Amino acid sequence: MSLRRGLRQLPHQLAALLRDLPLFAFAPAIRGRHLRWGATHAEVAARLPGDDQVPGAQFVATRAIDVAVPPAGVWPWLVQVGAGRAGWYSHDLLDNLGKPSATEIIASLQHLAPGDWVPMSPFGTPSEKTAFRVESMRPPELMVWTKPDSVWVWQLTATPAGTRLVTRVHVRYDWRRPWLAVFGALLMEFGDFAMQRRMLRGIKQRAESLARRGSSGPS
Incomplete structure (x- = not known):
């Protein structure tokens, strides 16, 4: 079923990726704007x-979006993200091997806890090179993921209209290992904005769609 769904979604995934190609290509030119x-x-x-956990970070981005759903209705979508989990709600061709990201809350993925992995890669066993580790969480308001060279924070604040979702990432390029540093810099400087913008919009669309259908519980 998932394979057939993935094949059906392939044309849509390709079209979405093509639409975002300018964002990938010109991200360095609008760096000051897209970092916020x-x-x-x-x-x-x-x-x-997490602001003090990655001293010397060369890439620091704070981004935000309004979601017309209370934090309790947004939180489950964050808890289940990851490769081999619910996906990243972004460009699935690039970060999920083309497998469509979940469009429902998945009950079996709602038990994330400090110390657990959030895999970035669908290959192999999660490690500090291929996954973030959950450092702390305060449902449904705050979650912090860490790697040795980066930290990724999610903050959910209740508003009269629903939720203000703010995310911040710090990344340090380790030039003691030049090739890895170059690879990481290319990924972040060219790829991060388009991927994270689509992820934030994907969370918003999913949470609001589920709320309109009258349910916020896991399937």
């Missing part, structure tokens, strides 16, 4: 957990 996409001046300036 959707975020207010106050959100960019605000302190978040």
Whole structure:
């Protein structure tokens, strides 16, 4: 079933990727803007957990989006993300081997806890090179993922209209290993904006769609 669904989705995935090609290609040219996409001046300036964990980070992005669903309805979508899990709600051809990201809350993936892995790669056993580890979480308000060279924070704040979802990532390129540093820099400087923008929009679309259908519980 998942294979057939993936094949059916392939034309749509290709079309979405083509539409975002300019974002990939020209991301360095709009770096100052995309590093704060959707975020207010106050959100960019605000302190978040993890801000001091990656000293010397060369890539720091704070991005945000409004979701017309309370934090409790957004949180489950974050808990289940990851390769080999619910996907990343982004360009599945690039980060999920073409397997469509989940469009439902999956009950078996709702038990994430500090110390667990959030895999970035569908290959092999998760490790600090291929996955983030959950450092801390405060449902449904805050989650912090870490790797030796990066930290990724998710903050959900209740608003009159639903949720303000803010995410911040710090990445340090380790030039003691030049080839890995170059690879990481290319991924972040060219790929991160298009992928994370689509992910934030994917979370918003899924959470709001499920709320409109009158359910926020896992399937």
